[in-house]
Amino acid sequence: MLHLEINRRDREGGLLHHWILLHTYTYTYTHTHIVMASKTTTKDDVDASASAAKIECIFVSRRSAGTIESKQTARLLSGKGIDGDRYALETGTYSARFMSEPGHNLTMVSLEGIVEATERTGMKAFHKGNMGELRRNIVLSGISAEALNDMVGHEVKIGKNCRLFVHRRCVPCKYRETACKRPGLMNNLWGVSGVNCEILSPLNDETNDEKAAAAAEIKVGDAVAIIPNTHQPERIDIGRKKPGFFIRPTDRTTEDVKKMITPPFIAGICCLIDPEGFQRVEDAYNSVGQRFWSPKAYQVGLLFKSMRIPFLTTVSVAILSIVMAVGIHLAGNEV
Secondary structure, three states, X not given: OOOOOEOHHHHHHOHHHHHHHHOOOOOOOOOOOOOOOOOOOOHHHHHHHHOOOEEEEEEEOOOOOOOOEEEOEEEEEOXXXXXXXXXXXXXXXXXXXXXXXXXXXXXXEEHHHHXXXXXXXXXXXXXXXXXXXXOOOXXXXXXXXXXXXXXXXXXXXXXXOEEEEEEEEOOXXXXXXXXXXXXXXXXXXXXXXXXXXXXXXXXOOOOOHHHHHHHOEEEOOOEEEEOOOOOOHHHOOOOOOOHHHHEOHHXXXXXXXXXXXXXXXXXXXXXXXXXXXXXXXXXXXXXXXXXOOOHHHHHHHHHHHHHHHHHHHHHHHHHHHHHHHHHHHHHHHXX
């Protein structure tokens, strides 16, 4: 099994530089991204690692930091999320427009992987009865964390007709560590916290509304497996994550941590783009005694928010004036 977790040995040996060169993608804001991806999976790997995987639990929550609900069935909405879940409703902690990422549609985690990690580290146990605390949408049994990670870059069949694309591994965060009241969770569950997936159109896309709803449905007990010959790492989209995001907390240097802090001006731009999303992520972290934005970044964000309507009005008037001026000029030329 190839683990692409980044540690100090990788830094010192030069492996990190080589790996970044192999896994650099360009998005709207161009910078180097590090993807916690997996090896190319062969047919034998697929048959051996994922043939027994099945849905053990389904969880949704209607809003950021809201109550988690357990479901026996769920409907998957292509490109959006699970019907009734916060990310389909665009009310999730990370639903802000400046945090756009297709992998927010749905998350999956291995029950065995979490149980093994808590036993190995001595952390307060997770089990089937309390897996909702992790706030992953789908809990799988019959598959190891390693085999689940190997799904990155592949299409996956879930249930009879539903289809996902796995973009990256989930990264345990300080917010979840604090909310679960499990000190050390970020390090203890590193590499076993599940995967982020995009919901694709069903395998058999129905035009009839009733049949289409049934085609997009999954239920507890359904099988989950990689669709053979679908490995396409070039499709991986991790949004605008900074490289330090994918480094285990205990292995982050002071410089890594500094680079992960959002500059105040950028925070202000984020608030201009989506003031509700800006506040929602801060409120979620505040609910467990944490901060998402630094105090200065948050204040700058609020300042930009107060300027948002006048700014947008000024820009709109300027654009309208330019369009009218061009129109008058062209009309004059025709005369």
